[in-house]
Amino acid sequence: KGQEKWPRGDEKVWKDGLRGVDKDVPEITKSVVHHVQTSLARQAYNLDEAGAYQATALSVRDNLLPTKRAYYLSLEFLMGRTLDNALLNLGLKNKYSDGTTKLGFNLEDLLEQERDAALGNGGLGRLAACYLDSSASQELPVWGYGLRYQYGIFQQLIGPDGSQLEAPDPWLQHDNPWELPRADVTYDVRFYGHSERIDGMKAVWSGGQEVLAMAYDVMIPGYATKNTNNLRLWESKPKRGFDLNSFNAGDYERAVESSNSAAAITSVLYPNDHTTFGKELRLKQQYFWTAASLNDILRRFKNLDKPISEFPEYVSIQLNDTHPTLAIPELMRILVDEEDVKWDAAWDIITRTFFFTNHTVLPEALEKWPVPLMQHLMREHSDFKSMHAGNLTAFDVVSIFLQAVEKKFPGDRERLARMSLIEEGFPQNVRMANLACIGSRKVNGVAELHSELLKATIMKDFVEFFGISKFFNVTNGITPRRWLDQCNPRLSQLISETLQLPKATFLKELSLLEGLLKHVDEPALIKKWAAVKQSNKERLAHYVETTMGHKINTQAMFDVQIKRLHEYKRQTLNIMGVIHRYLAIKAMTAEERKKVNPKVVFFAGKAAPGYYIAKLTIRLIVNVARIINEDPETKDLLSMFFLPDYSVSLAEILIPASDISQHISTAGTEASGTSNMKFCLNGGLLLGTVDGANIEIAEEVGEQNVFFFGHLTPAVEDLRYQHMYHPVPIEQKCPGLAKVINEVASGRFGDGGVYEPLLNTIRQNDYYLLTEDFDSYIQALELVDKAYQDRTGWIKKSIRTTAKMGKFSSDRAIQDYAQECWNIESNKLP
Ligand code: CJB
Numbered sequence: 112k113g114q115e116k117w118p119r120g121d122e123k124v125w126k127d128g129l130r131g132v133d134k135d136v137p138e139i140t141k142s143v144v145h146h147v148q149t150s151l152a153r154q155a156y157n158l159d160e161a162g163a164y165q166a167t168a169l170s171v172r173d174n175l176l177p178t179k180r181a182y183y184l185s186l187e188f189l190m191g192r193t194l195d196n197a198l199l200n201l202g203l204k205n206k207y208s209d210g211t212t213k214l215g216f217n218l219e220d221l222l223e224q225e226r227d228a229a230l231g232n233g234g235l236g237r238l239a240a241c242y243l244d245s246s247a248s249q250e251l252p253v254w255g256y257g258l259r260y261q262y263g264i265f266q267q268l269i270g271p272d273g274s275q276l277e278a279p280d281p282w283l284q285h286d287n288p289w290e291l292p293r294a295d296v297t298y299d300v301r302f303y304g305h306s307e308r309i310d311g312m313k314a315v316w317s318g319g320q321e322v323l324a325m326a327y328d329v330m331i332p333g334y335a336t337k338n339t340n341n342l343r344l345w346e347s348k349p350k351r352g353f354d355l356n357s358f359n360a361g362d363y364e365r366a367v368e369s370s371n372s373a374a375a376i377t378s379v380l381y382p383n384d385h386t387t388f389g390k391e392l393r394l395k396q397q398y399f400w401t402a403a404s405l406n407d408i409l410r411r412f413k414n415l416d417k418p419i420s421e422f423p424e425y426v427s428i429q430l431n432d433t434h435p436t437l438a439i440p441e442l443m444r445i446l447v448d449e450e451d452v453k454w455d456a457a458w459d460i461i462t463r464t465f466f467f468t469n470h471t472v473l474p475e476a477l478e479k480w481p482v483p484l485m486q487h488l489m490r491e492h493s494d495f496k497s498m499h500a501g502n503l504t505a506f507d508v509v510s511i512f513l514q515a516v517e518k519k520f521p522g523d524r525e526r527l528a529r530m531s532l533i534e535e536g537f538p539q540n541v542r543m544a545n546l547a548c549i550g551s552r553k554v555n556g557v558a559e560l561h562s563e564l565l566k567a568t569i570m571k572d573f574v575e576f577f578g579i580s581k582f583f584n585v586t587n588g589i590t591p592r593r594w595l596d597q598c599n600p601r602l603s604q605l606i607s608e609t610l611q612l613p614k615a616t617f618l619k620e621l622s623l624l625e626g627l628l629k630h631v632d633e634p635a636l637i638k639k640w641a642a643v644k645q646s647n648k649e650r651l652a653h654y655v656e657t658t659m660g661h662k663i664n665t666q667a668m669f670d671v672q673i674k675r676l677h678e679y680k681r682q683t684l685n686i687m688g689v690i691h692r693y694l695a696i697k698a699m700t701a702e703e704r705k706k707v708n709p710k711v712v713f714f715a716g717k718a719a720p721g722y723y724i725a726k727l728t729i730r731l732i733v734n735v736a737r738i739i740n741e742d743p744e745t746k747d748l749l750s751m752f753f754l755p756d757y758s759v760s761l762a763e764i765l766i767p768a769s770d771i772s773q774h775i776s777t778a779g780t781e782a783s784g785t786s787n788m789k790f791c792l793n794g795g796l797l798l799g800t801v802d803g804a805n806i807e808i809a810e811e812v813g814e815q816n817v818f819f820f821g822h823l824t825p826a827v828e829d830l831r832y833q834h835m836y837h838p839v840p841i842e843q844k845c846p847g848l849a850k851v852i853n854e855v856a857s858g859r860f861g862d863g864g865v866y867e868p869l870l871n872t873i874r875q876n877d878y879y880l881l882t883e884d885f886d887s888y889i890q891a892l893e894l895v896d897k898a899y900q901d902r903t904g905w906i907k908k909s910i911r912t913t914a915k916m917g918k919f920s921s922d923r924a925i926q927d928y929a930q931e932c933w934n935i936e937s938n939k940l941p
Contacts (some may be wrong), residue, residue, distance in 0.1 A: 118155040122257075123471050126156050138939060142170040173870055178739070179424065180252045181933040182408060183243070184438060186429035187236030187380070188257045188342060189264075189328075191759030192227040193289045193906065195420050196223070200248070201596055202334040202615075208779065226282045227758045228289075229263035231345075232384040232717075233675045235261035235470050237662045237759065239431055241785075242928075243589040245921040247333035248619065250937040251929055256404040257394060259290075259344035260304045262379040267717050267756045271515075272860075273733035274724050275718055277382075283559065289329055290344070291731055296326035297352065298398050298406040303489055315448070322373040323348040324403035327669075334592045335615045337940070345403045347376035347761070353413050384675050385476040385809045391488070398489055401438040403852070405445065419450055419716035423463035424896050427933040430467045432579055433478040433543035437489075439465060439550035466932040468585070469552040471782050472564050473679065474710040479540035482533065512549050516576055530572045537714075548573050557587045560824065563631075584933060586807055587783040588924030594789045598763035599644045602793060609636055622917030631910045641906050644794060647778045655752060661740065664747065667709035668899050671790070672773040673757055676725035678717035678872065679780040684881050685733050685773055687716070688888060689739075689751055690851045691859075697744045707748045713765060715757035717917055727869040729753065735860045762786070767793045770905075771818075774799035774831040775888070779824035781805075788919040794909040798895055800884070811915040816908045818898075820891035821884040830883050834876050845882040847889065850871070 118125045128144035146166040147153055153162055198204040208218040231237060239255065246253035306321025327340040349370030358366035375392065381709055385885040410567040412425055414584050430436060439461055444458035471474075513537075515533060520526050542786050548554050552568065555561030562584035574582055596603040607614045608624045617623040630636045645665065650665040672685050689712050696707060714732050718725035736751040754761060766772075772790040774781070774797060781803040789795055793806055797806040800821040807819045822830065842849045852870050856863040873881050899905050917923075929935050 118158075128875045129155070132666070139170065139355055142173065144165055146170055161711075170268050177425065178252050179427065179933070180254060180936050180939055181413075181427040181429060182404070183239065183246075183253055183429050183431060184401065184404060184435035184637065185236070185239040185255065185257055186434040187231030187399070187431075188228075188239050188243070188255060188344075189233070189236035189757070189759060189762070190226045190240045192222065192902075193223050195597055196244075196593055197289075197332050200244075200592060202335065207931070224544055226285075227263075227760050228262055228282060228287075229280060229758060230380055232264060232380070232382065234783075235432060238587055240384065240787060241588065241590040241923055242344055242715050243331045243340060245588070245594060245610055245925040247331045248336060248590075249922055250333060250336055250338045250591070250939050251340075251925065251931075252935055253340060253897070253925070253933075254936050255340075255342035256378050256400070256407075257329070257342065257344050258400050260268040260345040260380045261378055264380055264529055264717065265382055265720065268728075269733055269753070269755050272735070273730040273897070275729045279379075280417075291330075293326040293328055295408070296343075298324045298403045300324050300347075300402045302395065302398070303923045317801055318606075320372070320377060321350045322399065323350045324399060324406075326407070327405075334618060336837070343404075345377065345400055347373050347399055349373040356862060369846060382717070385471055385473055385677060385679075386719065386722075388475065389479070389481060389484070391484060394484060394488060397434055398437050398441070401435050401441050404435075405438055405442055409445065412431065416444070419446070419452060419876055420456065420460065422460050422608055427935070428465050428548055429928065430465060430930065432468065432470050433547050435852050436467075436478075436543045436547040436550070447861065459552050462552055465547075465551040466928075467547040467554045469554065469782075472568055473780065477569070477591070478543040479534060480543065482539040482541060484538075485541060497718075508823060519576060526572055543824075544569060545573075546752065547775070553555065553583060555579055555583050555585050555932075556782065557585065558807060559586060560779070560806055561619045561782040561803060564779060564824070565647070567720070585787070585924055585927045585931070586911040587785050588802060588919050588921035589785050589788045591618050591792065593763075593854075595792050598620060598795050599643075599647065599767040602767065602913075605639055605643055613620030619922070620917075621920035621922065622915055624914050627910055627914035631907050631914070636910070637903060640794065640910055641902070644768075644906075644909070647793075648765040654764050655754070659752065659754070661750075661752065663711055663752075664709055665783065667711045667750075668770045668896075669711055669713065669768055669772050670773065670895075671713045671761060671765055671769040671795070672714040672775075673713070673754075674784075676716045676722070676728055678724060678879050679776050681775050681881065682714065682716070682728050684734070684775055684884065684888060685712070686728070686735060686850045687881065687885065688892060689749070690735060690854060691847065691889060692892070693735075693739050693742075693745060694747055694854065695852070696748055699743075699877045704748060708876055709748050710750075712749075712751040712806045713754060713769075714752070715761060715765065717757055724872060726871055727866060730856065731860070731866055731869065738860050762789070766790055766795070768794035770899065771796050771798050774803070774805050775821070775884075776802050777801055777827060777884075778822055779827050780879075789915065791912045792916045792919070796895075796898075796905075796908055796912060796914045798891060807918070811918055812912045813915075816911055817896050818891045822880065822885040830880055831878065834878075834880075834911055838876070841877075843884055845885050848882055848885040852921040 124140055128141050129148065130875055146169040147155065147158060147162065150169050151165055152577055194836055198207055198243055211218045211221060220650055231239070240244065243255050247565070261283060265279045266280050268276040268278055270276045300322050301316060302320045302322065306316040308813055324345045327344045327346060329344060331340040331342055333339065350373070376395050379656050381393055408426055412422060415425060417425065428438065430438065442461055443457055446452040446460060447454060447879055452460070452544065503908055513527060516527055528535070530539055530545060532545050534542055548570065556565045562582070566579070566582050570582060586668045596614060603614055604622065606627065609630050610617060610623065612623065647668055648665045650663050651669070655663055670909055672682060674680055696704060699707070732753045737752055740750045751811060766786070766789050771788070772795050774784050774787045776858050778800050779802060783804040787797055787799065787805055787808060791812070796817065797805060798818040801819055809819065841852065852873065855866050856870055872878070898908070
């Protein structure tokens, strides 16, 4: 009544509730305070009972409202194995270990029986998997949608001459206990055929091929919660078994043709990374998947019995790269042709529903689809064509976009051409990134530098048109459950003891690792930390010995580069560095060799089957390894291994064992990188260029704890220009590298002629600037050696690095999306 002392109740509870941070304030109190502050816009000191009633009622009402969901559309989910992860997330590992032991089985051996679910190529697919774990763990209503490929990423074998060979990955050969087939959840998806406009507006699409999409649900258990989210994967099936007419007429091939072509859609994951090939089957995959997913999302929305105009209030859709961009025109088609929504209202729904993440600025990765192919496959989306041709219809909202551009920048034909969805040429192409951008509410890059580059390059015109606030950054993250607790249980245990916190506490709030800093100088911790690293190195050595038959010196420094083979990632720079080191040791006296820091270099990674230069790089690595591992003069000081068939499970062995890992892309080319975060979380130090998330890692851990080298992003364009127009022979530009190249060419590591095309990429225009960065790379490697000599100093760096990895939890990243894009909140279960 105005007289009472402010506030009523407990002052601390009010304050903490207002800040919304204190974990001890019950959810209910926080929720009421939240409504006082936001819904009522009132303050605690003048809150009367009527206001308190309103706030309480609103808080209770929250429990009755259907919650909004976010959908993560990704063509790739690189899940790895599930059993160990599920046991840890459910807190059941010890119990199951006891249980299976009593039955005469060792749980660890059973875990090895599981095949990786490898439905992805690399970083992009693994990121999607980490995001599912974080969403489930934080009780966020996020569902994944993808494809259930019969064959995941190919199995990599190394042939007798050192080349990569590919074999299929029939991962579904045995029953997959982690999925639930949902014969009750199916949709028809149409391809080809023809469409007719009626009333000049609505269109009816008929004929062509109809395929059935059937759902398989994969459970995503959250960590230390009862919440489980869902990943829905679609399988394509023939709509009708086979064509009985043809069968009866004796034409057996024709009879099964259509059923085979339906099943083919989800038969295999395309093994290309950072490139687009314009294959019809790939476009069919994209359309099949987006159409089925949208149907499913709409069906769920309709159960809420809300007007369609409220769709964005209940649904957000994140486009993981441009692969699901067809969801934009497909939702337009459904809204206009099936739901009777007017074009402009439909476009408004679209641009409040979709959000788009870009993962690379490499031009060869920007998806483009030929207009004729699109027209052929999806009759209804062919309006792209009329839009471009200037044959505008009143209903074509997308073309209105171009009119708006013209209005804002009159007469700027070049700008119009750049921003158009259609790229001129024979044939014309649809630019998927432009479509994804104009159809989305927001667009983000995956690390600070990358997001800045996006705004300055491929999205520049769009920033000028839409304004800067549409564009933002979400730095990638990794789940600490798999990438610390599961892959490195001893380190997780040591951290728990040191911080005197249960594992679940810091695995859910990774910034708590900072508490390690207080202990960094304690000799007991340093000793234990070193012992954990040593045991992980032994585990890796054991793996190499049993799979490849090589014994490894575990006292040596372990230097690791594991990622897709790509010229921009510069595995070639690494191998040239190894050869340089080998030649240097060969030239030393026995006395000098005593001072050399022994080192084992590990490589792993797949090359796209059609990527000739990347495959040649693998061949060179394997053949150099064969020579130096057999050289009695040097092999104790330097050895090297290419571990075949890189996978999530292999990464779980390699990452905890690394002393130093390499992330050495040409500046400005690696959007983020996520393995860099995994290595650092496991106390491995980082050797890298000033690129992607390396920069933010250095900001966190301090530059004295990372090893940086090479040119910076702003220099790259100029250097490339110089290479193009003022080439300098490699002998002058970089004598150290020239010498290494000559050794390879001369046949020191097997037939030199074989490697000419690879060597020429460096000798000729050197697009990825190896000759520019080689000297500083070698210097950085020397600094690494020097730092490693001081073993205690090294371990302190290692502890400091782990301590500062809080920012890189995918829990933080997914919260960024939840708040910045999706506007969803945790759905806490009792
Ligand atoms: N990325 O894995 C892929 N495939 C692509 O086609 C394009 C980009 C990677 O995505 C990761 C997740 O955002 C990034 O960390 C990585 O830098 C990028 O190359």
